[in-house]
Amino acid sequence: MTEMLQPIDIVLHTQSQVLEITFQSSIEGQPLRYRLPAEYLRVYSPSAEVQGHSPEQAILQTGKRQVKITAIEPVGHYALKLIFSDGHDTGLYTWPYLYKLGHQQEARWQDYLQRLDRVGASRDLS
Template structure:
């Protein structure tokens, strides 16, 4: 059986938008709970705008320190769509991708900060 980018062995049991903290808390059926900051979700968006079109490199998104999440919408039984207050709303966050973002948070965040610094950009708008 081949797995696609939307399948995952672990599904979320609860997704809670914490508006004041500007984060999404996702609890998975294996007991893991991830608090994913809106800024992190925005700069790691699975959209083509961020990930690149085809074989192009991932785009470095700067100036999103204060971004918030306006809404989340379920997409079938496999993903959510996140609507950010900077009006970015493309890209589907599959259960697999949300889990991966949670597991790899520290490594991805450190790399993002290093990339910003190397490119002379910052988190502030």
């Protein structure tokens, strides 16, 4: 899988607030393209502020439906720093982490929605 971890294209679609990231895949022969919404990237931020220092410390993010990516900063040749309209700007989105978010997007999104439902929280600001 390591050959997939260097993106060959990264585009922020500002209108739809979707980060499109493409990884070359020598396994399947075709590039793997993931379309990751800003809200999804924000609620799964790799920062300690969101993830905590262990799974038990993770903080459920609520009210992020309208969040936007306001800037993207490359970090060396291994990650992106995403800056969001709600002021969140910590956490480095490494290539392996972005690949994992893309690869597991459907399952992670469903898990997020179920966690919101369990605690009676919303994707919208209250």
